[in-house]
Amino acid sequence: MSDEPPSTLNNMRTQMQRAQEYAQVTENVFTRLKHPERTLEVSLPVLRDDGTEDIFKGYRCQFSGARGPYKGGVRFHPSVSQDEVIALAGLMSSKTALVRLPYGGAKGGVVCNPKELSRDEIKRMTRRYMEGIRRMVGPKMDIPAPDMNTGPREMAWMMDTYSVYEGHTIPEVVTGKPIELGGTPGRIEATGRGVANITEQILNYYSRSPEDSTIAIQGFGNVGSWAGRLLAERGANVVATSDVTGGIYNPKGIDTHEVGELIESGGQIGDYDGDIERISNDELLRLDVDVLIPAAVSHVITADVAEDVRADIIVEAANGPTTPEADDVLAERDIPTVPDILANAGGVIVSYLEWVQNTQEYSWTLEEVNADLERRMTEAFEEMMDAYAEYETPDLRTAAYTLALDRQATAHEQRGLFP
Numbered sequence: 001m002s003d004e005p006p007s008t009l010n011n012m013r014t015q016m017q018r019a020q021e022y023a024q025v026t027e028n029v030f031t032r033l034k035h036p037e038r039t040l041e042v043s044l045p046v047l048r049d050d051g052t053e054d055i056f057k058g059y060r061c062q063f064s065g066a067r068g069p070y071k072g073g074v075r076f077h078p079s080v081s082q083d084e085v086i087a088l089a090g091l092m093s094s095k096t097a098l099v100r101l102p103y104g105g106a107k108g109g110v111v112c113n114p115k116e117l118s119r120d121e122i123k124r125m126t127r128r129y130m131e132g133i134r135r136m137v138g139p140k141m142d143i144p145a146p147d148m149n150t151g152p153r154e155m156a157w158m159m160d161t162y163s164v165y166e167g168h169t170i171p172e173v174v175t176g177k178p179i180e181l182g183g184t185p186g187r188i189e190a191t192g193r194g195v196a197n198i199t200e201q202i203l204n205y206y207s208r209s210p211e212d213s214t215i216a217i218q219g220f221g222n223v224g225s226w227a228g229r230l231l232a233e234r235g236a237n238v239v240a241t242s243d244v245t246g247g248i249y250n251p252k253g254i255d256t257h258e259v260g261e262l263i264e265s266g267g268q269i270g271d272y273d274g275d276i277e278r279i280s281n282d283e284l285l286r287l288d289v290d291v292l293i294p295a296a297v298s299h300v301i302t303a304d305v306a307e308d309v310r311a312d313i314i315v316e317a318a319n320g321p322t323t324p325e326a327d328d329v330l331a332e333r334d335i336p337t338v339p340d341i342l343a344n345a346g347g348v349i350v351s352y353l354e355w356v357q358n359t360q361e362y363s364w365t366l367e368e369v370n371a372d373l374e375r376r377m378t379e380a381f382e383e384m385m386d387a388y389a390e391y392e393t394p395d396l397r398t399a400a401y402t403l404a405l406d407r408q409a410t411a412h413e414q415r416g417l418f419p
């Protein structure tokens with residue numbers, strides 16, 4: 001096993017490489033598709049509440065714009081690095097292609113621990129970040145959105161900062177905004193709703209259903225908590241979940257709505273005092289459940305963990321949770337893994353619906369948004385399963401990447417970017 005620190009970018013390139021032999025992509029185009037178009041690094045001077053000033057580092061990577069404006073979230077997390085932001089921007093380019101959105105891919109982030117910053121400090125940092133990247137973004141150029149530790153509040157501050165410089169309000173420069181500022185109903189739950197949809201579909205594909213399934217979810221933030229609540233509504237038994245403070249387990253089931261409310265009121269899993277047994281994040285990944293849903297950080301399912309996984313199916317709600325070495329082990333062990341670029345695409349799909357509403361200055365109902373989301377997820381799932389059968393790829397990820405690569409290569413060729 002290599003001593004190299006895990007590189008999300010190397011992992012993403014290996015995943016693309018594995019699809020190259022099935023996709024209609026020439027070597028020249030493939031080389032282009034593996035490299036980002038540009039990455040900006042910004043230094044953000046932020047006044048702390050005690051009167052001192054700190055410099056935070058931020059990034060925005062635009063990976064590919066061949067299929068449309070760049071699109072992707074912004075995360076605030078200590079693990080943010082240039083390598084990670086580039087890789088996540090690459091994942092976004094494949095994700096938008098796979099679910100047929102008219103976008104390219106981007107990602108941004110600031111290296112910080114928001115848990116150690118006050119609301120005012122986060123606000124000053126967010127506004128500085130938007131000032132730093134504002135020449136690069138725009139409603140027809142690059143449209144940021146939420147990711148880890150960012151949400152409607154941060155999107156509102158980013159939208160306001162951009163609009164102040166432009167001299168008028170431009171809601172469509174970011175998505176995931178509060179509803180009052182042009183956000184769409186359904187965006188907060190969208191990624192979790194997409195995960196619930198895909199989990200139900202993969203279970204149905206194997207002639208099973210949420211009602212007879214137990215689920216373990218690592219990470220109970222925006223994505224994990226909504227996936228958990230919506231799967232429970234579909235009849236599934238969510239038996240375990242976790243956050244950075246550790247995990248909880250009850251084979252009879254966890255009250256996902258109660259835990260969700262605790263998290264939304266600022267609590268942590270470590271504070272939950274229901275009828276549960278405490279487990280570690282590592283133990284959660286090895287539970288004997290029907291479906292394992294990693295919904296937190298990258299690289300958690302390594303080859304070693306994959307050897308011990310007892311779930312029948314994995315659905316990747318997080319970006320990049322499984323290493324390529326782990327993919328090999330899981331394929332060998334016949335454990336299907338629905339890849340991130342499909343499983344968590346509900347967020348960017350509803351971001352697209354928000355952007356469309358903003359550009360048309362019109363608004364849709366929650367029912368319309370949810371129906372459109374479910375339809376797009378279902379179609380993308382069926383296309384991935386058809387590609388899996390047609391190309392006989394070793395796993396679902398390679399099938400998904402084959403479709404994404406083909407569509408990105410076609411865009412390059414049709415635009416005349418290559419002879």
Ligand SMILES: NC(=O)C1=CN([C@@H]2O[C@H](COP(=O)(O)OP(=O)(O)OC[C@H]3O[C@@H](n4cnc5c(N)ncnc54)[C@H](O)[C@@H]3O)[C@@H](O)[C@H]2O)C=CC1
Nearest residue numbers: 147148149191219220221222223243244296318319344347
């Ligand atoms: N928010 C969105 O719309 C989308 C998010 N994603 C991905 O989903 C994942 C989760 O994102 P969000 O729910 O938005 O973030 P969040 O910040 O709302 O929640 C993250 C959760 O992960 C937990 N966590 C953090 N570090 C951990 C660790 N080392 N071990 C175990 N748990 C840990 C946190 O305590 C929290 O429960 C990320 O990989 C993100 O890129 C993907 C698509 C869209």
Ligand SMILES: O=C(O)CCC(=O)C(=O)O
Nearest residue numbers: 072073145147347348351
């Ligand atoms: O909603 C969006 O535009 C992007 C969400 C995102 O960052 C992701 O899917 O990883």
